[in-house]
């Protein structure tokens with residue numbers, strides 16, 4: 001099937017969808033009010049986190065939440081006045097907090113995760129961006145042996161699903177990250193992790209490559225959409241309209257505003273995260289270091305050291321609370337000898353989060369020419385190029401050879 005396909009949203013997910021659709025021979029129009037890669041895909045921790053299969057709803061996590069919530073600057077926060085609107089989502093999240101769902105979700109994530117490296121390498125190579133990827137793995141740390149032992153089941157689970165981790169001895173750790181202070185802690189090397197030096201630039205290059213090869217770019221906000229058997233009509237804030245044969249909704253945390261006009265809303269919220277980026281940190285890391293005790297990541301990027309993390313549940317239009325970004329500087333100073341914390345920029349972004357941590361990568365239940373690609377939560381950068389390839393196969397009715405039932409739009413109904 002050929003034709004004209006509109007992609008709504010130019011984050012890593014939408015840009016990858018547009019790129020793959022165009023390579024399949026469709027005429028593509030990508031629409032976003034922002035330039036490509038300027039929303040959540042801009043400020044993330046930049047890790048290609050291949051082993052990230054454990055959902056946020058892991059059993060046992062619920063016990064930790066009350067302690068976290070007591071600290072307004074702790075790793076998790078729910079803004080009290082936004083809580084009532086979030087209750088239905090949290091109810092579904094709670095329903096996913098059991099071992100059976102954990103196994104099902106992790107197994108489904110692994111299906112995608114085993115494909116992400118191949119898909120990333122292809123898209124980076126074809127867009128002249130391979131120089132923006134680094135591949136020495138990432139290091140995960142726990143502050144104490146006790147904390148590691150409590151979470152060791154996660155490393156056993158990912159091993160069963162085909163992802164490695166190696167506990168590092170003091171000498172190895174010291175030679176890999178000499179600046180890291182971890183006296184009583186535990187460090188693990190995650191050899192299948194990679195990172196990008198600039199996730200926004202990678203996203204932009206993917207979109208630009210699509211435009212360079214004939215794709216159409218419209219910088220505008222989609223306000224109204226109609227679909228029927230004859231095609232799709234998209235209206236924008238400027239008053240302009242575009243008509244197409246198919247549409248892919250890849251508007252990240254904002255996707256429900258479009259989905260409810262075409263089908264219905266799904267449980268999708270903004271799980272907000274923050275970063276502080278230090279342009280002259282005074283030290284150089286070769287690997288991202290992720291603290292599983294303090295729930296944040298320190299990633300060496302082209303423009304400096306990025307400290308990213310925290311989960312803040314709030315409405316889509318709530319103002320950022322940049323104290324949460326500042327806390328990350330304190331946390332990083334705990335680990336890194338000689339860290340300079342001047343020249344810092346702060347950022348907040350909206351992770352598109354579903355209660356089961358799985359993205360929606362799916363055809364629409366009501367329209368054969370509508371497709372959805374959103375809800376990638378903590379792993380949208382990692383899974384963007386793979387999602388793009390799968391969506392392009394779905395739109396062109398190409399055999400997938402992959403069970404995508406766990407990612408269906410109508411799974412929450």
Ligand SMILES: Cc1cc2nc3c(=O)[nH]c(=O)nc-3n(C[C@H](O)[C@H](O)[C@H](O)COP(=O)(O)OP(=O)(O)OC[C@H]3O[C@@H](n4cnc5c(N)ncnc54)[C@H](O)[C@@H]3O)c2cc1C
Pocket residue numbers: 008009010011012013014031032033034037038039040041042043044045046047048049220221222223250251252253254255257272273274275308309310349350351352373374375376377378379380381382383
């Ligand atoms: C602190 C933090 C750290 C993270 N670290 C990692 C990591 O290390 N690895 C990883 O894999 N993931 C990570 N993530 C998650 C990852 O960044 C997201 O999952 C991913 O960026 C989502 O991509 P997206 O394209 O779906 O959404 P976005 O990048 O948010 O793009 C959606 C786009 O849709 C557009 N849009 C919205 N409404 C409309 C409309 N009506 N019309 C047209 N366009 C519209 C928006 O303007 C936006 O540009 C992190 C996230 C955070 C917050």
